[in-house]
Amino acid sequence: MPTEQELIAQRLEKRQRLLALGDPYPPRVQRTHTTAEAIAALEAAELVATDAEHVEAAPVTVVGRVTAQRVMGRAAFLDVRDGVGRIQLHFRRDVLDDFANLDLVDLGDFLEVSGTVFRTRTGEATVAVSAWRVITKAIRPMPDAWHGLTDVETRYRQRYLDLLANERARQIAMQRAQVVATIRRFFGERGFMEVETPVLQEQAGGAAARPFVTHHNALDRDLFLRISLELHLKRLLVGGMERVFEIGRVFRNEGVSYRHNPEFTLLESYEAYADYQEVARMVESLLATVAMDVLGTTDIHHGDHEVSLAAPFARTTYREALIEYAGIDYTQYPTREALAELAEERHVAFAPNASWATILDALMSEFVEPRFIQPTFLFDYPTALSPLAKKKAGDPDHVERFELFVLGYEIANAYSELNDPVDQRTRMEEQAAKRDAGDDETELIDEDFLVALEHGMPPAGGLGIGIDRVVQLITGEHSLREVILFPAMRDRDAHVADRAHDEDETPAEPSA
């Protein structure tokens, strides 16, 4: 019998013995104090005590998972951890009739214990247990308490074990929650309304990416998972909402890696009567606010880099940056052929069916974007790259669009939104032509969206921010998978979690 099976069998045996004594999975528990509150209660009692040697706080009942056991004959020390901290428990055989039942407790079980809090000789706040019970019996062994869980694959596939074993995993999850909460508050305070728009769509637009396809059985039709939030949020501007935002999951049918997850969290906001310059100022404020709320500073440490998120950020333009960092003025290479030739000279790879705009973007990715370590706004993109943005006055080859780069990564993307329905239709038709020419990452013609625009959308500034990227930036994490609780993983045949489960479970239905 494999070892893991033996360990599980032993724990199942203990579960049976606990069942004979009571319910090791009770429906309700009585917690009067968290571990942190229990310790605080002792400290408060110590402040007013006259005899510092024998301080006992009021009785407490705490709950938590057993993380350590030190059994010493007629006494035992156990540590339990709850959501906010850890506390030590002291069990004595001369106090507890059921002391021997501690044999049935393993690392990982949840206990409810009552007693008074005192300080041991070595100074640790400790519950002198007067009553206790198991409130959840775990039947699988926990990861090593001291070394933690280091196997990266297990940490991602069984994130609950990572969270159990590694403080850092808990911290990242908490900081991510703080980032999202701060963003919600930031927009709320500025009069933005949070909305939710469809994930399942007749066609997936608003970005240049391949969508996932799914099927609706009752309607017997294929639907697409959204790749952006943009086109529906703009419909809301048509409907008279002036400030909206959405924080939602989008899905892009691309590879998985430490920099890509097929689903990721996107923030988009749209503000009527604002332009992209105003959006840029808002983004500066947003990032600084997030950093201050989560970290207490706008100075970020990330690898070897020190980044300041204090406003204002550096500003340049797409064309100037490419001239400055690569010596390339793309207005001198107006045809696809000329630009392709240049890219090959500079050893920049691009797909055989890449358009002029796609090749240009490859040049930017190669020469310019990695240079922007400190937050830098890149303004005024070529029109060909930006089918949903408004053209600059007197310069139809460029649009009012910026992207924000930090640490060489794109963090934000924003436009003065295109609201001329005739221009929008033309641009979508141009995208469709590129698609017909073999580029499968283009904007689609969304007739329903165009009808909405034809009813009139006010001038507006729109913004998109990849939340996972922001969390990476704030936490200093290098891999996207560290900031996503359950990152997408490839199938693995021999799933660890499946084995014992199959053995001790009776099939609910006769096998077919």
Place this chain on the structure above:
RNA sequence: GGGCCCGUAGCUCAGUGGUAGAGCAGGGGACUUUUAAUCCCUCGGUCCAGGGUUCGAAUCCCUGCGGGCCUACCA
């Protein structure tokens, strides 16, 4: 997608051609203020999978699977 590296006990890791190991966890025992408790004993293996080389493979070679890092597209 390309390059490099990794996969050994529940967990953390040794072991580079000659009988598969250690610590922790688990089981038994001693121990009434320990805290990575300590001490004695002990159970525990599909060495990722398949094929090959060899008298002999965890070890060398090939293929596959999974993962990591770097790189590319993206956000």
